Amino acid sequence: MSRQTLSLRFLQRAMALSAVATAATLCATGAMAQETFKVGIVSFLSGQAAESFGIPAVNGAKVLLDAFNKGAAPAPYNKPGFGGMKLEFVYVDEAGGATKQVQELRNLYDREKVDAVVGYVSSGDCLAVAPVAEELKKFLILYDCGTPRIFEDNKFNYVFRTASHGAMDNVALARYLKAKNVKVDSFNLINQDYAWGQDSKKDFIGSMEKIFPAAKVGQDLLPKFGAGQYGTEISALMSKPADVTHSSLWGGDLQAFILQSGPRGLFKRTQVVLSAGDHVLPGLGEKMPDGTILGARGAYGLMSPKSALNDWWWDLYEKAYNVYPVQAPYRMVQSLLGLKLATEKAMAANGGKKPTHEQLAAALRGMEWDSPAGKIKMALGNGHQAIQDTAISKTRWDAGKKMVMLEDIVRFPAECVNPPADMKAEDWIKAGFPGAKGCP
């Protein structure tokens, strides 16, 4: 065998090896480029909570997914996907009760192999799934549910809530009444008979006892969730007229209550205050009585602060769905923005690799980030429970614009209407809001 032949063979082998090596490198690069970050999104896609909360929130997630993957969000959210990883969402219906949701959550982690779960409107579902995620040591963000008990009665490492709990809404309502010098010698209540309604009622009564100590509770009504018919309740509220009528009704129940009580003149006889009423405004339009005081569970929708991020988000959502975003999509977007920053922070600490559930949890714990509704601070529950600013306002139908406008907006800093880190909301309210800062 000649030296020339050997050289040729050597050259052929070298070329083959280099081709294999190049192919392997390309494959590896391809794999990196193809790497995805999979998120399970759980929200009501059917049933009574779908129209008001579940579907608008999922709609918000969908437009955001697209913007994230294109790298079209404004800085600091402008890296494509999550730190270069393509983002993928798996949607799950929250309807069916807590037992079903526990199973669905396990499926998301075990079968779908999601990297994170963001979800849950119902307080009952949140209370049921949080311990399961903790037991599985999997990362979970609760984006909406209101009960303060989740992080006040438990300690979690892998579970977070990226929005304020319900105490804020009722403290802010009571403070608004005081700020606007509304006469309150008596007040009636109508709230749904489940965790959300009961907690809202308790927080509002507690706040009123401190801010309006002379005010007396009149009617205290607790219709069931999904009652639909409120004729009897409206009669009961009109039988014992009060200066103020408080309600945390939401969705179809709130719409039915307004449609039935408006024509009977309830809103003219009493100052109605709604703790979570913004989401019914686009649908009800001129049927929404003027002068109703309402909150949105944050500075959302028509009460959102002016910022470049909010303008971008508002346009993105409005162009896609021909309606402006209200509380549910706002709560979804603030959770996903937080998740994106936490993931990228964890990746940076992990040498650019996809973070584990532990690393994600470590990154989000105690984090702060800007959202369209203002700053979100993971200040409570050992850095697992968010606080945020909120706003309360009054309704007015604008015939020219053919929409309900919100005026007399009063903004409340997060530290004014949320308890400090070392106190339960109920104790904080009972103690007269110690440490509250920046109240208007």
Added chain:
Amino acid sequence: MAATLTILIDGLTYASWLFIVALGLTLVFGVLKILNIAHGSFYALGAYMAATFVAWGASMQWAPAFSLVAMLLAAVAVAAIVAPLTERGLLRFFYGRDEVLLVLVTYALFLILEDVTKLIWGANPYFVSEPYAMFGNVDVGIQSYVGYDFALVGLAVAVGLAVWWGLNRTRQGKIVLAVIHSAEVASSMGVNVSRVYMLAFSVGIFLAALGGAFTAPMISVQPGVSVGVVIVSFAVVIIGGLGSIEGAAIGALIVGLARSLAVHLAPVAELFAIYVVMAIVLTFRPEGLFQRIQARKI
């Protein structure tokens, strides 16, 4: 006195809405022996169809009074289209089978129809509140009621009398009663039992849809409206006795008054007031107030 009057009026208006829906449920059970879980879905279909018809009438700039006709036509449309499809296309294959199986079949139908309504009308709410203001307001003491609520009481009375008259004073009604008594004997006497089943089912569905159509102006029509109504309707027919028209009327009145009393006097008891009454009735009359004890066929 004023408080008593308020409780009575509230009980009556709630009962009227409930009676229309429960009457359909009890009629279907009386004739076909089906505990129709999907009854609430037909109620929802009536509400959606009414929203569509009323909105269409408004877009054509027809007189506001047309909306009442539109709501009636909506219920007729649901009964004419959906009822025969359901009865002929699904339920007839299960006649004579275990009643529990039929409950499961109608439950499956309920789930399917929930999605069908979402496919057709989407998840966004529909508002057709214009007819609600049509009858103005009626002041009773310090209360101001909407005239539409009293119109619903009138509708419930008219519907109850029409169904009673139809069953007891017409030839077709007597045939239906014969089928209720014994489908086998009626068949041997030349009665087309299948036709009677379809007719009775259609009337039952018409009543559910009528309840939904005339409730549409008072609510936001959206997914989930079917759930609550079917539960409380079952309470009505169980109190009154399954298959009894008089029972449905009295059951609706009892439920309406029990709820009204609870809301006005002990709001915390509102949720279980209806079921406490049901439990008391069943303790003394396990077959319901108006159901005769029947020997079981072997």
